[in-house]
Amino acid sequence: MPSSEPQLIKMDSEIACSEVSKEGPALPQVEAAESGAQELQEIRKLLWGPTIRVDVFRRWSQGFEFSDTEPSALVQKEGGPCAVIAPVQAYLLKILIMDTPGHFLKNLTQDKCRHMLIQALCTILSKCCTKRYRIVSLPMETCAEAKEVLNTLNDIPAVNIGSDASAETATKEADAAADLPSTAGTVRVADAREVSSDAYHEGLQVLNFETIEEVEKYYTEHWQVLSGQYGVMLFLYTVLITKNIDNVISELSDTSEPLIHNTYGYGSQALINLMLTGRAVAHVWDNDQDVGGLKLRGINEQSDIGFITLMEQMRYCTVGSFYKNPKNPVWVMGSETHLTVLFSAEKRLVSPETPSELARRVFKSYDPEGNNFIPADVLQDVLAALDLVNEPEYVEIMQKRLDPEGLHIILLNAFMDEFFPQEQRSTPDTFDLMHYNGIPGSNEGNKVHYSKGSAILLESDLKSVCISNPMLTCLQTKWPNIEINWHDMRIPSLN
Incomplete structure (x- = not known):
């Protein structure tokens, strides 16, 4: 049986405490490991690029924190970390509504929400694990020799590399820290207000676990690792190092751009896909596609959590069935700048497709412009994709029947009436949807809460395009004929 005591690796092998504060529990055994330090340096470069902007790093410096008004809703304090927070929230909601149904959202206890959060994190890590689980942490307690690395001690303000603090101020604060006796106490990173990006990376440590049960136990007993100042970033680093940096790089089609935008701080599509599926591919279509001889990797199987985007309506991408x-x-x-979460307790929304729904999806895959017709010369390909009769003679007969006026197009309705006259739906005509946006300022009253709406699927295939309603426009990429009324009469924001 493997030991449940984690093996600990310091990023900077020169910093090892000879003593541990008597006030706290003994640290796991410290082991120098240049390979772990090297991996963390590579992760830093892959995430941020050669330099890290102070303001971007600061926006990502937050822990996992729940809303005061919605017990299970995570709060995103500033723009940027939604690439981690939204997928984590999505998996938490999946656990809540699918694995433990029957809970009233407003009556969830703090312990229950924390437990579901840890379960969500473990689910994401399980998708990324190739050999063992490697948890990135900052030491909750460290001895006096390491306090310069963390750049903060008790009430002494942090000095940020690259900030506007003067050299004289930095020198005075460093001298003040050095003058404190070694028995003054330990640095608690979870309580620290802020450290520079350099100090953050120099203080990282890696804990090795063999099983996901050990990881869950560790996070349960060390909640401050997740809730502290750098909880979100620490989990992101944990995902990448558990996945193994070489595996991440092999899945990326382009490593010239960092996973976090160095100016605006938002996460790339590859980072979002990694959090949702465990694979750092850059595209959202189904499977791999050959574009001009270049193999572009997409989503390779039906995802546990879906993804839809306003960018598809703007023709910037095509979201495949595995995500939709x-x-x-x-x-x-x-949206163009932010990630939110849509969810429902209606399990029939993800029921297996009926034959007619499959036919509509395949037909529309040959109609990327959304015109509800296809060129007549691809009819044979559509029939073949649906395992229908597709011999040339038969296809020719059907082309004349479906296109009697010789316009060289096949209308969707004509195709469905011919091949699937008794069309059936697996999706109900009416259902409730709920929406989460983690930024307080994007919610009514500046408090993060779930918005609820009643949706109806109209009979017509014609959809109303409303540029002033991005929410509806995004929903129509999944349900083209949807209409929805939000209960509080306020359309939720995607930004």
């Missing part, structure tokens, strides 16, 4: 039709009725929603 996930295993659970939970979708991360993308």
